[in-house]
Amino acid sequence: MTDNGQQGPAAAGTAHDFDLFVIGGGSGGVRAARIAAEHGARVGLAEEFRYGGTCVIRGCIPKKLLVYAAGFADHFEDARGYGWTVEGVRFDWPALVAAKDAEIARLEAAYADRLRQAGVQLCASRASLLDAHRVRLANGAEYRASHILVATGGSPFVPAIPGAELGITSNEIFDLPVRPDRLLIVGGGYVACEFAGIMNGLGTHVTQLYRGEQILRGFDEDLRDELAGAMRARGVALEVQRDVVAVEKAADGLLVTADNGETHLVDQVLFATGRRPNTAGLGLEPLGVELQANGAVRVDAWSQTAVPSIFAVGDVTDRVALTPVAIDEGQAFADTVFGGAARRTDHSLVPKAVFTQPPSATLGLTEAEARQKGPVEIYRTRFRPLLNTLSGRQERTMMKLVVGAKDRRVLGVHLVGEGAAEMVQLAAIAVGMGATKDDFDRTMALHPTSAEELVIMRTPVA
Template sequence: MSFDYDLFVIGGGSGGVRAARIAASQHGARVALAEESRLGGTCVIRGCVPKKLMIFASEAPHAIEEARAYGWQVEAGRFDWPAFRAKLHEELSRLEGIYQGGLVTAGVDIHHQRARIRDPHTVQLADGTLKTAAHILIAVGGRPTRPGIPGDELAMISDDLFEMDSLPGRVLVVGGGFIACEFATILKGLGCDTTLTHRGDLVLRGFDRQGRELVTHQLEQIGVTMRLDVQLQRLDRDGGGVRATFGDGTSERYDAVMLATGRHPYTGDLGVENAGVSLGRRGEIVVDKWSQTSVPSIFAVGDVTDRVNLTPVAIREGHAFADTMFGNHPRHVDHAIVASAVYTRPHELASVGLTEEEAEEKGDIEVYAATFRPMRSLFAGSQLKAMTKLIVCEQTRKVLGCHIFAPEAGEMIQLAAVAIGMGATKEDFDLTVAVHPTLAEELVTMRMPVRRGGPSHRAAADEQAA
């Protein structure tokens, strides 16, 4: 059977663009790509990139305060949000142009419209045009989830923050994950009176508990009002603002409310049911390790599969798919060891591998940890503590996890991830000579475990208690 293309990609985010470009430029495939919004997807247009630039902008007040402590006579001026926003969008347009240019150079046909699946080899564009392909790759990513409470349409989602005409004077951030913590940090740093509400007792569920405690404490220390262990019940219009009613019976008025209550795979009205593609409980596309769906000709990568929802993972999955299908180089992505970072300020939380809690359930472990006030901020009078932590298997001596809470922790965890991915032992870390004076040297100077855990240690403790 003759097809219009060897590959049709639905979605122009990081994973879809990488798959299309590699398949076309390196492996000679005939490729088309459809994107209903802007090329670059969530990360480039409404996620990682603009968020990180906003983080940089929000750091200025802290940097000025620290400069004073180091003897500089400086004062902060007024933050010009419209000027920053204009420059931000200029940068995003530049990056979008790079994405489009890469696809054009590779020979990919770009369709700037929505595409739906008609059958295992056919997609229909929004203008009604039908295109056939030997293989279809779904890379449409995810979208923010609203909690389904009365009035939630009155709130912003994370996408909206980059489009605001002005900064809200008083803002409520709802959620306790990456996005909530980072945007609470940003909004507070830019001068907004910021409250974060979360139904749990600590933010960042799924991270190492010690790190979660430190991030929660830091948010309080930088002036974010924390409303924990309480659920948002409803939102109502209140003049020019929004009134939030909580599960404890209290209510507060805010100029704006931002929802950061999770994301879901963007599979609605995609037409996957027309081809018989299996979906999971959350609407995610179910795939095997080769990113293949229940339909042999249809594949999926990135957040739409709800495996590890990080941009670099989507890029790796897209590249591996292209090499496997068109490059005669079968390979898949190992999702077991993936580093990540939460860009709060002044300290970030970064992690790779198992948390202490996860590792304890799998076997006997040793925990090496150090908490201390970093030299730079200590001199400036800060009380905030940093943390470095290694989780070590007692039997194999392999480092199972590394967790860092410190300035620029994301930069450090990238290098730690290389060592852990190679199977480094605690003794390998010990043999590494420290770079002094640095914060990172703590990773190679912790000699004695602060505690042990796991089945054997729990049994011994129970026996001793009896």
């Protein structure tokens, strides 16, 4: 990075209106703007829609609220085995949507308030770049800034197939006025698998088609297989190595044609087929900012582009498209450029959770990745958690540790089962500190918990 990352706010009296102008009010942009302002920088931020970005408005937060809602179906069912009589239970989709909307509105207001309190000037408008130091808003206003940060996130990608316009994406599913009785989901990533569990749990018949050989590409094979089996056992009609080739209107719904000739009559089609960085129309390439093939902004380890005054953080860079990563990138940028404390985001060990039914979580290397680096030991267990004994539920929890055979360091943690996300967050501390399998073995188990299995697996299975 130029100046070795040590740049302070522009001196008063310069020709710049701002020391920093941020384009995009999502997680990364908001954090960068607020921290830079707290460091004393004059900051402007342009957001054309709502503050909070994908995570707050139509991603992590509303999704997790729906995950909780779907989980009550399990709680009511399991309660019977514990002596509870549960009668007359019903679900009200409009009530859930209204409650979700109220919480999202509260969060958005909180984001905007914190920015204002920090002294950030908010511009409710779309912005684009005129040159390395100038931005223009859709309302015609222009500003000069010493630094410009692009934090415009990403948006759902929909394949170019006949009738694709009849489907919806993760942007729209949160606001459906009526819960569909029949839903077909296209895709096998985070969004596809999470909404398959959500809608199945809320009473919708879900069909999920994925063109790959198994869901959650890039995750550990045992995790993928375990989750796919659990989803099918819960009633999701999951078909892999299947893709959608056409969607058309029918008298009583949408008729979806798969690549094997089979058809599915459904009420809604959800395209969860990936996301693309939002860089169109920003004016980046004419200025010399390099874009990747998918439109992502190419940056170095300091989030700096090929144009020294222009930076980018979050999903628009397509490094690790997760909210905590965008937040950390924004914080690191602000601390480095305006706080006098140079720091780069470490993307090497990022815990990940997929809030499926049951939930799954992962950290570090998969077994396949670890074997490419050298000999490994694999520790794996499958067990029926205590909760499921009286409830009668047959679903099992799977835990797996990938360990380097030479130095005994824990290289990967992979979990499927209740509490997986909470467990992997704590495991990330130990693994990040270089914990070995012997360290895990020396840790006293907490009984009776599912998490204790992480420290009592003693015999490698491979």
